[in-house]
Amino acid sequence: MSSRFFAQLGDSSDESSSSDSEPEVPVARAPARQYSSILEESDEEKRVVRSSKDKRFSEINETIKAIRNHKKIKDITKVQEGFTTLCQIYAKSQSVISKNGCPRAFIRCIADLETYIKEFWEDKESRSKLNKINSKALAALRQNVRKYNKDFVSEIEAYQKDPESYEEVIEEDEDEDEKSDDEGIGFAPSSTKVVKKTRTTSSRGDDEDDFEDDSDDMWGDDSSDESSSDDEVPAIGYTAAYFLKRKDDDKKDKPDRKKKAPRQPAKVSTSKEDEGWTTVSGTDKVTKEKPLFEDDAEITVELVNQKIAELSSVRGRRGAKRQKNIETLELLSGVCVSEDLGIPILAKCMYYTCLAIFDYNPNMAVCMKVEIWVQLLATLDKLLTLLEQHREVHFNEGMPEEEENLEDTERPLTVAGSILVIMERADDEFTKLLRNLDPHGTEYVERLSDEAKLCGLILRVKAELGHRRASHEEMCRTYLREIEHLYYKVDYKAGEDDGPESSRAKMDTLCKYIYRYDSTDRIRTRAMLCHIYHHALHNRWSEGRDLMLMSHLQQSISHADIPTKILHNRTMVQLGLCAFRKGLIQHAHTTLNEIQSSQKSKELLAQGLSTQRMSERNLEQEKIEKQRQIPFHMHINLELLEYSYLTCAMLLEVPHMAAHQFDQRKKLSRTFHYQLRNAEKSPLIGPPDSMREHLVAAAKAMMKADWKTCADTLLAHKIWSLMPRADEVKEMLRQKIKEESLRTYMFTYSACYDSISPLVLSRMFDLTNAQIHALISKMILNDELKASWDKPTDLLMLHRAESSKLQSLTKQTADKLTYVMDNTEKMLQQGTPFTSKGSAPSGLPWNSTWTNNMYINKSGGQGYSGNQGYSGGNQGYSGRHNYSNQGDRSGYQKRNYNSANNAGYNKRTGGNYNNSGYNNYNRKQNYSQSAY
16 A cells, blocks of 8 residues: 555646546655655644744633633633633743733733623622522632732723723634734734645545645646646656755745735825815724714703713713713803803803812822812812802702703702802812822922912802802801811911901801801811810910810710811810910820820821831721821921920929839829830930930939029920920920929928028029029928928028838838728729629638528628628628618618717718727628628
8 A cells, every 4th residue: 555645646637637547657666664754744734833922822812712702601610710721821921921012802801801790790680590609600700800900900991991992803713814813912913934735645536535625725726836746746756855955945935925015195185075074094093073962953051951961970980981071061161152051051061070070080089180180170260250250040959950940030040069069079189189299399389389279269159158148057167168277377467466357366257157056066066176276376275275175075075076086186286285385384294195195196196107006907997097197287296296295294203203202103104204214224325316315314404403404405406496486485494494403402302401591592593582482382382391481580491301211111001001992992882793603702601601692691690692792790791782780789881881879970961970980890800801
């Protein structure tokens, strides 16, 4: 049996088909061993050699086709498998993708798959019809796709903005030219090398039909090709030289391709018939925009209103072209002006333009772009100008759109909407814009200049609402917005001119209106806090303190919302700084202690997030806290706040430490003691550099009564230059340091003196005799110093009445025992159980029994049950109920104390007290510690 490779080629295909009986010419056969590799080759009609790029992209295309087919039949399990396969192929193709870019078909597939899953997930009816396997696959696929698509956010957004550019063409016919693969993926078609392998037949038997069927594809129809093939057949058959490559083979194998003539540019026609047409190149993408109205449509108010309603209906939808909606509404405003449709419809177009600008950012946490913000201010300014020029047009917030009047001049012209809502949204966007800008950059300063424009718009809105006699609620909301832009600003002419144009008069007018007419607690609370803040900022301590105490805000602030709580914290801090500037050290320390002792001043004042507490909150909480931050220009200097608080603590704590040397439990400021302990742990003490080092060095100098070193060290820090009226504050602190140093000296060294002259103290602390006399007299009256004045000699006579160390320790022990006894009595009065339920307490009398959490005294006395107390023998204790003593001994009762001899103490009736009646504790009584 011979192979067809060694058969002699006959005539052309035409001749073989016409005569089948023509005799065959025998051909000499070549050795079989020499051509064994050739004989083993399979019959391949066409073999395509492709690059790695084409292979990878072809695999991606095939996987995408499979995913689409599975989505059509809702086979979620197969879709999940296809998505996993697609991700693996994409990961393997990184080397190709890095050179050629990400395939557009891949981006479109994962974006459409996410949309498909989301719609399928929201359709509860279709989801309920899935079996258990597909349901699990859907949940897993939803999570995997959302997680995987986070790496392609920008590409997916680009696809959603312009999905038409991602249109792909995937040919279903696999026998088409290979360029279809490249076009489907989104790249330019690559040239593929096609090597055609021929086959011959040894006989014209069954293989002849196959050969003839493939002749059109493999050999062509030209007779010249047939003749050339006949001439190349050697006379003795096929030898090895026949299969070797020759130099002329490359030229023969390559077909002649006619060079395509370059495209000539289209001729621009100048005839009148072509007027109104635009000439575009072949590569340009022509998009046909839908006109606002039809050419023959009559533009009326009703038609424009319908167009506005159409644009308003797509608000908030996914895929809505927000920028195009803004441009369309601006075009409608121009149409209203050109067609003279009236002021109400023009105002409505501007109003909805503002709403469309607010909808530009679908995410409320993201701030508005600067260009959009400028456009918003311009549109709002035009709207207010239009309303000011035409007072007959009003906006009504509660009116439905069906009842608005845009044409009938006989009735009031009203538009559904609220200009106040637009103003409040603009104010919130301004705060959000400043919050997201770099406070140390020039752009922040540029945007901060827009506050004057915004405040002007607020005043114009207030005038507009006042003209149409708006409700008190709307006016209070407008007044609050004006207050919030005014309360934190310093009026440098506050002490000189308090006329009607001053900030104090404006704040009084606005706040008092809210106090009178507001019906909501929130607006009144915020207005009152802003009013107190403004008083404290301008050193009006007494007004701010009285307003805070009369309002009882400390009791109700826990029920307020978080922004109001933040404003309350800012107000208390400013009030404490005001007291510090006034020299009221005790009040300042008490006010600032709550904020500073919590170590969360940044969070409480909404001025940032402390890095030390990053582990205490997750990403979601951090995101929420960042949205509550206030703009940088409203911040309170935290370093100045801490230094002021620690200075107050030093002026109070150092004399207190000198007066209570043997009682370390009494501490006024734990933060101050923490700084002292840290300074003592330092192995090397050098010149003070930081703010806390200055404070510790000043405190150590005050402990030695060295007021000069203390004052110089404390006031040397440059932070005091940030304090308003810095010179007055420094002079006040210097005076306070002298006074407290004198107190510290007297507490420390009074035991060393029998008498001391005020003149000596005056020279030591640079104080007048009157000041020395006043300070020491106050210490004597407060029982802080055991001394008296000797008028004839004008000396201070010191009495050695200070307790020794043993006496001090004894006193401390007695105080501790009293504290323990008071706590025990409180626990018993509240009915606190001694032991757990079900177990009998220890120490019961021998003649008592325990039954159902209650013991019964067999001798006739009372027992312990619930809130009742202990009774044994002839005495007992009752926490809440009356006690009836059966014997001749006395008992103790919370409200009444009686004894057998009617001598005792009665809290309410004011009875007598003597030693014979107070006989509750006696050594002869039966006392058990566990039962008590």
